[in-house]
Amino acid sequence: MDKQQITDDKTQQNKEKRKTRRRRFRLVILVLFVLSLPGYYCGLTVRNYEVRDARIQGSIRIALVTDLHSCKYGEDQRKLLRAIEEQKPDVILLGGDVIDDVLPTGPAEAFLSGISGKYPIYYVTGNHECWSGKENYLSSMKIIEKYEIKRLAGDCDIVSVNGTTIAIGGIDDPYAAMVESVIWSKELSDVKKEVQEKASADTFAVLLSHRPEAIEAYAKQGFDLVLAGHAHGGQWRIPGLINGMFAPDQGLFPKYAGGRYEKDGTTMIVSRGLARESTILPRFYNPPELVIIDLVGEGK
Template sequence: MGTTALGTATLAYAAGIERRHWTLRQATLPVLSEGARSLRVLHISDLHMMPNQRSKQRWVAALADLKPDLVVNTGDNLAHRQAVPAVVRALGPLLDVPGVFVFGSNDYYAPRPKNPARYLFPSKKRIHGVPLPWRDLRAALIERGWLDLTHVRRLLMVDGQPIAVAGVDDPHLRRDRYADIAGRPDRSAALRLGITHSPEPRVLDAFAADGYDLVMAGHTHGGQLRIPGYGAIVTNCELDRSRARGASRWGVHMWLHVSAGLGTSPYAPVRFACPPEASLLTLVPRSTPDPDTHPGIERAPFGAGADVS
């Protein structure tokens, strides 16, 4: 009876409280070229938005108060065929800030009920739901000035500094074609930034080999269910569990930042020891003391509200 009561309480907490505990993760990363001015980059991922998730929309919109220099969206914005207006409403104030994005599997296809064992014993077979209106979302983001980085390389000016950016389509669906963007980015840029939805090692290795400073990704949900003292149980990709969320080094020169995201599948609406999050990254020159020895990562609530879904 005690075990049953504990399990019931844990499930109630994971489904009723933690999945709505919107959290801001902050980190300082030494990835800019020498002499560059620091940049504030807001990383948003895995909204998995449903039309009626009003508090999530309000919380994301309030992130504009952080005044980032750049917004990076690494996909899985949608979870419903009628969610495009909700996503645009949530991102609305941030669309006035320079932004880049790629899409994830749940921008293209709606989620479907799945056996949880599929996450413990991964299969290459993909179960897709109905197609989602990702083209409508793409058009809305582009109309407001954000750049779709799907198999695109560009040089952007952010806060008066040149930023080399590139991205790939979702590796989780094997839609990535890194060859389309291969090659060393502009070495005169203050930052060489790559983005992808799923942080598959084959894609990260390609970015690192070309000399990128930082790659940003989502998809993992930070494990979504984490065991205190152990961490993520799974990452739902080939990335090792220790990198399921937050910042880490990839190779010698490149940094990786993985967002635990702000949503869940409507068929698995639980989080445990892994609150939904957005990330504010302060990027500084490489000569800045290493965050490994000078801790610069923290999590803190930002705003409040209860989701009605």
């Protein structure tokens, strides 16, 4: 074999090696793509939590609905309404951004109309309802009123379910101050004051607030349970590794993107919300969720 022949053979071998490497690389990309497909699943899921407290006599089931952003769950919201009905909640809490500032209000109204009159329902504002401009904001509040949903804005209501009395307080989103003259921090302390006035100091106190990032302020007021949304689960998740990539007002790798948190005796549950077609980026390993919280007594 002459020198030229040897060189040609080596060149040919190198070409084959490069081709094989490229094929393997493409295969790895394809496998990763196929493996990531279930991550884009965006169907409605139900996530359950249990909160134990000695003051709860019978159990109380709360359905927490946040960040619907006027997204559609079937014709006339049938899928979402059916999911709620199946869970048989004692009370429904709407944690803000039910109505969107960009998408039409029709689907949100279909949802509110579907739950109206069937459960005790409480609502707090979210930032997107406030961002829609004063006129739209006021008409959104009229929609809430029209379906006999009680808006909590720095106050609380006492609710008795299955032999247990609990207080449900709520505060506006801070952006409500843009359209109405309210001072958020004053409202927060007022809610706790009202709980003490309307019930007693040791009544199990729930706070409904759109935003989870103010957990320290909520814990300082001594609420037993805080229910929030707003973070949309941090949009992208890698279960077991990263609980959210980004959330408004928390930035990258948000601490309170979704799940259960404890702070100085206060439990906070953050819903990953129901926003779907309203978001620019698709959700990844972060399906929209209806959150169900069971309040139960110790040892039950």
